[in-house]
Amino acid sequence: MPVGARAAAMGNASVTFPGLWALQNNVAGIGKAENPMAGVYTENRFGMSAFTTVCFLGIYPVTDVGTFGLSMSRFGDELFSRQSLGLGFGHQIGQFSLGAKADLWQVSAHGLGSKKAFSFSVGVQAEVIPDLFFGAYAYNLTQAKVATFQDERLPTIMKAGLAYRPYQKLLLSAETEKDINYPADLKAGIEYKPVEKFALRTGFSAQTSTTTFGAGFLARFLQVDYALGTTTLLGLSHHLSISYTHN
Template sequence: MKLLTFLFALLLCFTVNAQTGTFNLGARNAAMAGASLTFGDEYSLFNNIGSLGRVENHAAFASYQNRYGVSQFQVVGAGAIYAAPFGSSGIGFYKFGDDLYSEQRVHLAFGNKFQMVSLGVGVDLLQYNISTIGTNRALAIQFGGVAEINTQLRFGAHIFNLNQAEINSETGEKAPTVMKAGISFLPSEELILNAEVEKDLDFDEVFKAGIEYRIVDNVYVRTGISTEPFLGAFGVGFHPKNLKFDYAFSNDSRLGSIHEISVAYSFKK
């Protein structure tokens, strides 16, 4: 069983883009199939640090994800954001896998908003561990931004591993470099329409689209799709006062279903 788990973990490295460098987190993001570049919420710490400067309150959050019904492929992540007048800073932790194969990330970031534009920069300590081979580490730099073109249109962009960090000096293997760009259209206060394209230098482009609709105060429904492989997703959110509870279900056409649940708390300044 351990051998099968190990082989499946290696298969994931080559077939699942979300495990090769994006490190996306949060059920809101997952319910929209990853189309969340322009969201200025707590999870921008993982999804696009360019939106970090738009986070107005201190916050703490955590998320759990189970992939394909296999406990060895769970994702856990957590973080905290400190919002100051001169900008917002954050620290986060992410882990995928178990003792046989795992990917871990410790993340520090800072973002600020200048009129209609917000920018962010981050440094990540990446760790990849394979029990039969050993552990490799690398430092990766990421950069992102979001521009509010008008009250209804936003544009976002992000690049992870800008420095193309090397994770194995003997083989010359580098950590994945992933670029994303996307737009959000807000036709009303209740509705958000997102579209994005993501490009890992070693994989084909991935196209994503997502919708979020607030059906009543503090209650949201979401859905989305993405390509390479095809993935369909939906989810719900309940945001009473300073708390946020979100759930997402998605189905990977190659590997199966994914569940994610997230919780966040904002500390009013």
């Protein structure tokens, strides 16, 4: 479940991105953090309240040890909902950043009760050469089971990608994502900064035929990002994230 409006605006081609939202998108990216950060993210898909996600994330770097992270999320309504509580850790070793994350999930359905499941994920990021970045992430390696009926499990997803910064104002990213039960998806995004503290973004996801647009700005220690996604048959999705960096 990728989070952050910056990632959403770039087609969720975010496996190479460091920072706060990496706690959910590729936990290795929190290993590069130099300051504590916290943020909230919300998205609504297709104008339906049942398809609303709300997340809180926080990371705290400890000198010479690494960065610790806490995430909480909720999706759904009173008929069906999915909550998670996660703990992550990232560590920078030279040009590589490594990370691991554990999540406790609760899935609830009206009239059917609730089930809990535990998932474990790992990731890596690296600057291969100056301004060329690589990222890979394996989500739910444990193939956590939600119910014995039809062997229902949380999705197990592998993704890998590259990002390239041809010059300071422009970032290009692309990745492939494979749910073990579905065909692979190709995602790509572009970020352009006409000025240092303001960014324009766009991206797409081939498998879902989703096109996204967005913008973000930095006001001292506060980062605000917004994204709009359009899927041909289903309608619009809105994404908003606000984060704070403590110096």
